[in-house]
């Protein structure tokens with residue numbers, strides 16, 4: 001369970017300051033599939049980065065499973081990022097010269113797990129995204145859609161409770177986007193909590209809940225999206 005409590009993020013640019021997050025409160029239950037939407041600059045990535053500890057709050061708190069992660073430092077942040085959350089970004093961030101196997105293994109190595117015992121976890125993660133057949137391929141030889149699927153495998157190889165995705169389909173065509181959305185949906189059905197930032201209304205409709213942001217604030221929060229859509 002994630003509890004975001006009156007979070008503010010202040011940025012200063014040349015003496016002027018403004019709030020990229022301006023008092024955001026949000027509760028995300030375990031197992032939810034939530035889409036965060038809103039115009040460019042509304043604070044979506046900033047909010048996701050707070051949950052991922054990629055950025056620090058200026059005020060307020062973020063609790064994850066009862067821990068105030070905004071108070072975490074050094075070692076605990078590293079451990080949290082490695083084990084509790086998995087990240088998927090718009091631009092994949094694979095190591096192009098590494099094989100698919102080696103890319104997916106990275107979080108395991110960071111967790112201190114080495115050697116042949118990693119193979120089963122890597123194969124399971126790749127099976128989940130339908131890419132077991134490419135395990136020996138260099139990442140640079142994969143299509144964009146395949147690279148994003150490897151990035152998802154890498155995000156889930158340590159079995160994190162939360163998958164954080166920032167515009168995961170932003171660089172993909174329609175067919176590949178649908179594939180990525182199907183994978184996120186299947187992870188959700190397997191019990192993971194999915195938090196996805198998207199500006200695409202169709203992708204947002206694949207989530208159970210849509211939170212809309214504007215000027216650093218939450219201006220909409222619709223639950224049971226799919227039930228409402230079919231009603």
Ligand SMILES: Nc1ncnc2c1ncn2[C@@H]1O[C@H](COP(=O)(O)OP(=O)(O)OP(=O)(O)O)[C@@H](O)[C@H]1O
Pocket residue numbers: 011012013020038039040041042043044045046047199
């Ligand atoms: N490091 C930074 N320094 C100064 N301003 C920043 C910084 N990061 C973000 N901002 C500003 O904060 C606001 C929110 O940015 P954010 O990246 O969260 O928007 P977003 O909703 O994700 O937009 P997009 O859809 O374009 O990705 C924007 O006005 C942005 O320019």
Ligand SMILES: [Mg+2]
Pocket residue numbers: 044045046166
């Ligand atoms: Mg963004």
